[in-house]
Amino acid sequence: MKMNRKNNMVWGTLVAALLASCVDTEIADVTVTKPESIAQYEYLNDYAPLKSYIDRAANPDFKxxxxxxxxxxxxxxxxxxxxEANFDEVTAGNAMKYASCVNDKGExxxxxxxxxxxxxxxxxxxxxxxxxxxxAQQNNKYLNSLIKDKELPPSVGEGNCLHINTSEAKANPWDWQNYYDLESPLLQGKSYVFSMRTKASSAVTxxxxxxxxxxxxxxxxxxxISAGTTWSTxxxxxxxxxxxxxxLFNFGQFGGDLWFDDMVLVEKGSEQNMIKNGTFEEGNLPSNWSKPSWHAHSYSxxxxxxxxxxxxxxxxxxxxxxxxxxTTNFVSTHVGGANAACDIVDGVGKDGSRAFVVTSAGGGTNSWDTQFFLYADRPLVENDVVRxxxxYRAxxxxxxxxxAHAAPxxxxxxxxxxxxxxxxEWQHFEKTITINTTLSPEGNMQTFAWNLDVGAPNAPANKYYFDNIKLQIxxxxNTIPLTPEEKKEALTRAMNNWIEGMMKATGGYVTTxxxxxxxxxxxxxxxxxxxxxxxxxxxxADAANxxxxxxxxxxxxxxRIVVAAARKYYAENGGVKPLKLFINDYNLESTWDNNQKAKSLVHWIEKWESDGVTKIDGIGTQMHVAYRANAADQQxxxxxxxxxxxILAKSGKLVKVSELDMGYVDESGTTVLTKDMTEEQHKAMAEYYKFIVKKYFEIIPVAQQYGITQWCATDAPGAPGDSNWRGGEPVGLWDSNYNRKHTYAxxxxxxAGK
Incomplete structure (x- = not known):
């Protein structure tokens, strides 16, 4: 399974390869002496380069x-x-993926x-x-920035206020100042109270x-004086x-916007405001306000x-x-007394479509013998506001x-x-509820429940219908989420930009x-x-990555959006040959679900193409497989x-084995690492490679044969769990020193069809 990987392919150096024994002599123009210890590999020297075994007359388009x-x-x-010696085509493991080409700014x-x-x-x-x-391997930071909540423009409150703007925060409080000169002085020994409403672009004291x-x-x-990002007194x-x-108001260490309003200075016990036009409603600042002549900030x-x-x-x-x-969020009591997923029934909804239906047999002992449960995705805790x-009808x-329930x-x-x-008749219910400790005493309320057998033991046999249900926090x-339409528009634009850039870079040369x-x-x-x-x-947990x-x-x-962009920008950037587009996936050979994923992929391709415009040319099956020592499992x-x-042949699409590689699993179900492999195990893998390749040619019609790509030339370096793809496994046709392996044969x- 290949859910998340880096596909690191670490290759030996040329010098190491030339010094190693049994080096693939088709790529090194030297004669090497084979030690006795590898005599069992001598037969591999008789093999030609891999691509020479393809019957080009019978399989003219195979790559x-x-x-x-x-x-x-x-x-x-x-x-x-x-x-160059062994293959017709190459695939970059990482270089042509989004995260390899797009930085955090979208460049x-x-x-x-x-x-x-x-x-x-x-x-x-x-x-x-x-x-x-x-x-996977997307630039999540950039893409998430495109769909982040948008800031709201400032709303307008009542009346006027004093606005001060400074260009930057400076070193000292007195580096930005405003003065207010009183018409009557503050007197020694008297107590005064100064108050005002304040707000700032960022919190400041x-x-x-x-x-x-x-x-x-x-x-x-x-x-x-303290000011936050919302008005406070x-x-x-x-x-x-x-x-x-x-x-003296000293805000030299603040950069941004300050707002003052309803400014009052009184002697304690008095109501006489010593600030002239403290509400700022007269429109013009009195001459009492000033600032140092060398201070460049504004106030108005x-x-x-x-x-x-x-x-x-x-x-x-x-x-x-x-x-x-x-139906995870919708549970009901079914006739017979068991709680289970609520029935969804066609044609009974408010608009004639679908609705949730709860059936009561009637009678009963208690009103709660038949219930409908609305089960939230998370617990509702004290002070949560829920809408x-x-x-509904019956x-x-x-x-x-x-x-109120915890679980249903x-x-x-x-x-x-x-x-x-x-x-x-259909009716509509809507209510906003603030959760308290009565409803959620331990922060554990997660369900609203309705008792539907009210009147028991004389409750009517009945059907209850619920539609257009919303449960929202x-x-x-000061921000608001983008609408789904706005997010789709932003990401469609980003996808088009990315594909256009890639098609310009490849200039029509990459046709598949x-x-x-x-x-x-x-x-x-x-x-x-x-x-x-x-x-x-x-x-x-993988969603976060x-x-x-x-x-x-x-x-x-x-x-459909990706296919349309690929065809458009390929044609606009030098694309002349037919463009072939594949949907690529893994586990299509799955045993545990009888190839359900392969069937599902074919189904989805039919759905994507049902618009009459979208055309998908082929299916890629990754085939990251393992030979299994348990004979029944292998069969x-x-x-x-x-x-x-x-299944893929029946689809009528081109078929490509897109990422073939192989490991080995022993009788106990344990993956065997390269360092622990025996010759017999290597030979068993070789037979499985032969089986897969032969079956491809036998089953896939010639007109649908695109080709087979070997994902790992050499055995994987590293160890299981590290950043290497299938770390430490014998996934190559060559070993780490470029010696041909039995799998090559x-x-x-x-x-060759042998």
């Missing part, structure tokens, strides 16, 4: 490919010569791609592009001083120890900005309109009761605040691509009996390889 590190191919050394760098294409052109070898769209100009009596010990009490006639009266806080609704249930198949709304009028059936409180009276903030990589999840149900797409919602374009572009439009595995090829024999 034998190799995945490699682009920079090592560009160097023109041993890796280049091995690829694209295709320097390596340019050099890779130039080297391949010079060698007369084609490139298979890998990959235009994928959820700064000193207020008092003095008489040029008297040398500045008072520094007055409590400081400050109040300061102080007692001068000398007469003072000036207030402006309309009062409000706090740009809006109501933000966050869904905590999925499929409330019943249009999908997801709940839904449409076949027979009846009342209901509402309860785990009763907490008798009044959930959402009881409704059912009639035969209500918060307020993995247009979308690993789209199918391997689980779930799309409503038609097939697996759903990969998504952050089904990826578990990936960016799921399909979650924003849509399950169907995702692939089952081979049977499902055959089934996979049959098996692969060659498969190509």
């Amino acid at each position: 034998l490919g190799l995945a490699l590190a682009a920079n090592e191919f560009i160097e023109g050394g041993l890796v280049f010569r091995l690829a 694209m760098n295709f320097e390596t791609v340019d050099k890779f294409v130039t080297a391949a052109q010079a060698a007369g070898i084609t490139i298979y592009g890998h990959t235009l769209a994928w959820h 700064f000193p207020l001083w008092i003095e008489t100009p040029n008297a040398g009596n500045t008072h520094y010990g007055i409590p400081q 400050i109040s300061i009490e102080f007692t001068p120890n000398s007469d003072c006639s000036r207030l 009266i402006i309309p009062t900005p409000g706090d740009a806080a809006v109501e933000i609704l966050t869904d905590i249930i999925t499929n409330g309109d019943a249009q999908g198949s997801e 709940i709304s839904f449409d 076949d027979t009028p009846n009342n209901s009761e509402s309860q 059936g785990a009763y907490i409180h008798y009044d959930g605040g959402c009881a409704v009276s059912f009639t035969t 209500v918060t307020k903030g 691509w993995d247009v979308v990589n690993e789209a199918i999840s391997g689980g779930g149900n799309d409503g038609e009996g097939f697996y759903v797409l990969q998504s952050a919602s089904n990826a578990g 990936n960016f799921y374009w399909q979650d924003y572009l849509g399950s169907e439009d995702y692939v 089952k595995q081979e049977e499902h390889v055959v089934k996979m090829f049959e 098996g692969f060659a024999d498969g190509l």
